[in-house]
Amino acid sequence: MPKPVFNTERCKGCGLCTSVCVRNLIFLSEQFNSKGYQPACCKDDTRCIGCLICARTCPDVVIEIHK
Amino acid sequence: MKGNEAIGEAAIAAGCRYYFGYPITPQTELAEYMAKRMPEVAGVFLQAESEIAAINMVYGAAGAGARTMTSSSSPGISLKQEGVSYIAGAELPCVIVNIVRGGPGLGSIQPSQADYFQATKGGGHGDYRNIVLAPNSVQELVDYTYLAFDLADQYRNPVMILGDGALGQMMEPAVLPETNQQVTDKPWAACGLKGRRKPNIINSLYLDPNRLEQHNLHLQHKYQLIEQSEVRYEEYHTEDAELIIIAYGITSRIARTAIEKARNAGRRIGMLRPITLWPFPSRAIRELAQKTKAFLALELSAGQMVEDVKLAVNGARPVYFYGRMGGVIPSTQELYEQMIQVISGEGGKGDD
Amino acid sequence: MTEKLFTRPKSLLDVPTHYCPGCYHGIIHRLIAEIIDELHVQDYTIGIAPVGCSVLAYDYFNFDMFGAAHGRAPAVATGVKRVHPDALVFTYQGDGDLAAIGCAEIVHAAARAEKFTTIFINNAIYGMTGGQMAPTTLLSQRTNTSPYGRNSEACGHPIRMSEMLATLEGSIYLARVSVHDAIHMTKAKRCIRKAFELQLQGKGFSMIEVLATCPTNWGMRPLQAVEWLKSEMIPYYPLGIIKDSTEVK
Incomplete structure (x- = not known):
């Protein structure tokens, strides 16, 4: 199963990935990372289809897709 | 050629x-x-x-x-x-x-x-x-x-x-x-890396002021x-000179002919010709200041190198200046007359 | 063992960038690095990044790099490529850099058919200095130096650099792309890759103009900026291959 893995500390909370997930799985966390950004995360990674679009959209290579 | x-x-x-x-x-x-x-x-x-x-x-x-x-x-x-x-x-x-x-x-x-x-x-x-x-x-x-x-x-x-x-x-x-x-x-x-692990960066930007200061140091x-x-210069008849000309490039050639003429007239004039303008032969000039009576800087300018001569001499001897500007090249006779004027104690331009 | 379906290319160093949230520089850097990995040319790639937001690109790319004076990257690249004709040489320039202060350098590098590639980031504003009007700033777009909106009477019209360079015999491949969604990103990558391949084949000058957002200096949230790029920039700067002299007609 494909699974998005977020490097939360690198995330700048721009939200670009949240708009491109075909399953609408990505949202910005209520929590803050040490840089003060609210990082992106996945609400249910079992539903990820591994389309890679979120990873490719991220300007900061925060998201890796593992299998 | x-x-x-x-x-x-x-x-x-x-x-x-x-x-x-x-x-x-x-x-x-x-x-x-x-x-x-x-x-x-x-x-x-x-x-x-x-x-x-x-x-x-x-x-x-x-x-x-x-x-x-x-x-x-x-x-x-x-x-x-x-x-x-x-x-x-x-x-x-x-x-x-x-x-x-x-x-x-x-x-x-x-x-x-x-x-x-x-x-x-x-x-x-x-x-x-x-x-x-x-x-x-x-x-x-x-x-x-x-x-x-x-x-x-x-x-x-x-x-x-x-x-x-x-x-x-x-x-x-x-x-x-x-x-x-x-x-x-x-x-x-x-x-190109060509197997090297660390990239080579050609750059002059150091955003951190401390790093930039280190680079400057x-x-x-x-x-x-x-x-x-790397200081390079040529001396000409400086051993007994009472007046030392400082001139470089094309001016030094005209000055040399003028000095020859002065020598023939029994005037003890010599020349130090900087070959490296930076680094400037300040030490050599400072040492000559112990032996000679005065300096005369000759330039095709309003007086630029003369400032470095003055810094080198540091007040120990008078430093005179003569220059022509805008592409005018002085004649041998003109420089000769300047030298004679200075060595005869009539002074010249630029002595502080 | 975890298989990674998507990970950082090895030509892009694993370090945080100084770019603002949502800025497209990061995406474009990654696409370039991916292509360099795919073409196996990391060992003989030399990049040149002049003054602009991407001035620190040498901290992010994992290959030899030059910093350059504002606008002068095409001249620097000319020197580099003449010394190393087999290297993959590219400049990475913003719109103020390329279309204003470095206009002479880019025009003449293209005219000489210099065999390097320019990645031209057009975000219609000066980013690094904090949001001033660029030659590519759209009419009525507000910036810190066009606070009432760019007015053609006083500031002229925005320059379409790719079309301008297309008139020169020396430019062989020019494209304008965007990276605002997956489809456009794929197209952008294909164009950059083609430009690099043509360069490696010893062909003339190539440039890929990438439309980019600058959420910070546009005064928008990143997702708003994407919409502005689509609705305002693309109509004035149409996407597509502007020139391809290598196509068999």
């Missing part, structure tokens, strides 16, 4: 295969000569869209590890200053020829020495120095152009040849050096080394 051609041949002998330039009188002949010669030695001649572009091509070629040069004349050298500052900051070796003409502004196309400040005090923004060589014959144009490439590589620093239209046009016999076979190892050059340390090791 003509002066301009001598520079070109010496550069090729030194292993320079990348020339980037732009036409401007009175150095255009050098560019034209390189346009003809570079293809014959499998080198690159490129006429850039501006002096600014030419010096940045030099920055690229030098950073990529090649022996490279550009040439221009005063207004064009002003345009190049942005690039020269970056080259000095990034510590890249290159040779810049300035066939100086009268200024300011468009000025004239006649020989001048009014770019002394610009050449020796940095010229662009920031704390940096160029090594500045001032030949006074066609043979010296050959020798010092050749040397310039070695000095540039050795110190990773821009080296400027300061000439003028008179030297460029002068026809004299000259012996060319052997072709340089040594390839300087440049492990810092940005030429490193540069200053290098400049001190150059000042200790």
Whole structure:
């Protein structure tokens, strides 16, 4: 199963990935990372289809897709 | 051989295969000569869209590890200053020829020495120095152009040849050096990783002020080394001289003839001719100040080098100045009269 | 053992960038690095980044790099490529850099058919200095130096650099792309890759103009900026291959 893995500390909370997930799985966390950004995360990674679009959209290579 | 051609041949002998330039009188002949010669030695001649572009091509070629040069004349050298500052900051070796003409502004196309400040005090923004060589014959144009490439590589620093239209046009016999076979190892050059693990970065940006200060201290340390090791000058009849002329380049040749005339008239006049304008032969001048009675700086300017002479002499002896500007070259008789006036105690211009 | 379906290309160093949230520089850097990995040319790639937001690109790319003076990257690249004709040489320039202060350098590098590639980031504003009007700033777009909106009477019209360079014989491949969604990103990558391949084949000058957002200086949230790029920039700067002299007609 494909699974998005977020490097939360690198995330700048721009939200670009949240708009491109075909399953609408990505949202910005209520929590803050040490840089003060609210990082992106996945609400249910079992539903990820591994389309890679979120990873490719991220300007900061925060998201890796593992299998 | 003509002066301009001598520079070109010496550069090729030194292993320079990348020339980037732009036409401007009175150095255009050098560019034209390189346009003809570079293809014959499998080198690159490129006429850039501006002096600014030419010096940045030099920055690229030098950073990529090649022996490279550009040439221009005063207004064009002003345009190049942005690039020269970056080259000095990034510590890249290159040779810049300035066939100086009268200024300011468009000025004239006649020989001048009014770019002394610009050449020796940095010229662009920031704390940096160029090594500045001032030949006074066609043979010296050959020798010092050749040397310039070695000095540039050795110190990773821009080296400027300061000439003028008179030297460029002068026809004299000259012996060319052997072709340089040594390839300087440049492990810092940005030429592709080629198995190296850490990328090479050619750059002059240090956003952290402390790191920039460290970089500046490193540069200053290098400049001190150059000042200790690379001062070049020639003395002429200084041993018993009561008056010492300080003159470089074309002016030193006229001065020499005038000194010969004065010697024949029993006047004890000598000359110290700086060959490196930076580093300046301050110590030699300071030592001469112990023996002589006065100095007279002769320049084709309103008085630029004379300031360095005064700094070297530091008040120990009077320092006089005589100069012509805007491309006017003084006659032997004119300089002779100036020397006689000073040595006869009638003083002259510039004594503080 | 975890298999990675998507990870950082090895030509892009694993370090945080200084770019603002949502800025497209990061995406474009990654696409370039991916292509360099795919073409196996990391060992002989030399990049040149002049002054602009991407001035620190040498801290992010994992290959030899030059910093350059504002606008002068095409001249620097000319020097580099003449010394190393077999290297993959590219400049990475913003709109102020390329279309204003470095206009002479880019035009003449293209005219000479210099065999390097320019990645031209057009975000219609000066980013690094904090949001001033660029030659590519759209009419009525507000910036810090066009606070009432760019007015053609006083400031002229925005320059379409790709079309301008297309008139020169020396430019062989020019494309305008965007990276605002997956489809456009794929197209952008294909174009950059083609430009690099043509360069490696010893062909002339190539440039890929990438439309980019600058949420910070546009005064928008990143997702708003994407919409502005689509609705305002693309109509004035049409996407597509502007010139391809290598196509067999």
